[in-house]
Amino acid sequence: MFLNSKRIIEEGDLVLIWISRTVIRPVYLKKDEALQTKFGHFLHNDMIGRPFGSQISATQGRGFVHVLAPTPELWALSLPHRTQIVYSPDSSYIIHRLQIRPDSKVVEAGTGSGALTHALARAVGTDGTIFTYEYHEDRHMQAVKEFKDHELSDIITCTHRNVCEDGFQIEKPTLATAVFLDLPAPWTAIPKLFEGEILNRKEAVHICCFSPCIEQVSKTVKVLEEHGFQSIEMVENQAKRWEGHESMVRSVDEALDVLRDVRKRRNMGIERRKRKRLVSEVEAEQSEEDKKLLRGDYDNPVVYNPWGKGERVKEGDDGYKWAPVSTIEPEIKNHTSYLTFALLPPLQD
Ligand code: SAM
Secondary structure, X not given: OOOOOOOEOOOOOEEEXXXXXXXXXXXXXXXXXXXXXXXXXXXXXXXXXXXOOOEEEOOOOOOEEEEEOOOHHHHHHHOOOOOOOOOHHHHHHHHXXXXXXXXXXXXXXXXXXXXXXXXXXXXXHHHOEEEEEEOOHHHHHHHHHHHHHOOOOOOEEEEEOOHHHHOOOOOOOOOEOEEEEXXXXXXXXXXXXXXXXXXXXXXXXXXXXEEOOHHHHHHXXXXXXXXXXXXXXXXXXXXXXXXXXXXXXXXXXXXXXXXXXXXXXXXXXXXXXXXXXXXXXXXXXXXXXXXXXXXXXXXXXXXXXXXXXXXXXXXXXXXXXXXXXXXXXXXXXXXOOEXXXXXXXXXXX
8 A cells, every 4th residue: 555556546445635735634435425625525435446646537627636546755744643753854854864765674663644655654654564552542543553554553553662761672673774753852751772683783873863952962962872872863854845937028118108107007097987987978879889988998898918917828828038037935845853873883803
């Protein structure tokens, strides 16, 4: 489901229905059921058998939605939040910096809403394992169910545990080469990584601690140093979307022409209103021809004015001068925290 992308939607599939940029709804498709949204009523039958990515029209009206295949990125935008989560701008960077690849073994605490766990699971694939720990029982149970529903149980091992008190050890060795800690006090969990066969000490181990306050970072760095971690670096990921487009270039002469045009139109408007009043006063007694003469340009179509009403000009149209400009869209979803990375070198034989 989250690991392999298939082309055609089948009954029973989890699909992510893109309703708008801010509303994506996870839905399991069932024959003869429907999704009700403020944009209309959408039949599951219209989605089953279509390729993922299809646009589906409402049964009535002009509303439409897109039916998308689940990915960790879209899941992070649509999942039922149980906690703060790690969004894709951070998760992609974390996976890259922790050098997670197909077959990696990763230790994660806490599981929270499982947003990052999905991204980690896809990165390690069926040859790797994510060992994730959560001390809140309901959250742990919900995560276990969700990973099972998403066919990720073979990759993700969930443990209900307070890692800061009881450590990371489970029945089997985890031998991880990557650790991600999204906990209020990661510095209390770091010493526990050295109890039992948690880390693969034959290889370099990369760690990332995700903390919103700089005081937490200071405490984490101190404990990382005490435990032999090196190359300690803190990063803040400020995700911004830059949008490029072309803006019409206007010369001073053109701006003056526009001002003149506005004045002319204002005068024409005054004139038209006067004529209209006059027309209605005398119209009853005039022939059609006289009425037209009396109306003057009252019925004439308006010619193009690039800054006013009239013919529409599309960005980049010939006949105008355009300059490339960019704007920033800052509201990209991202739980901004400090990312503290470090490296634990392998033990020498
Ligand atoms: N990274 C997760 C995601 O992307 O969905 C969100 C993690 S959430 C911010 C932090 C989680 O850590 C919470 O669910 C909390 O219950 C759990 N937690 C806090 N302290 C813990 C501990 N000592 N042991 C295990 N889990 C803990």
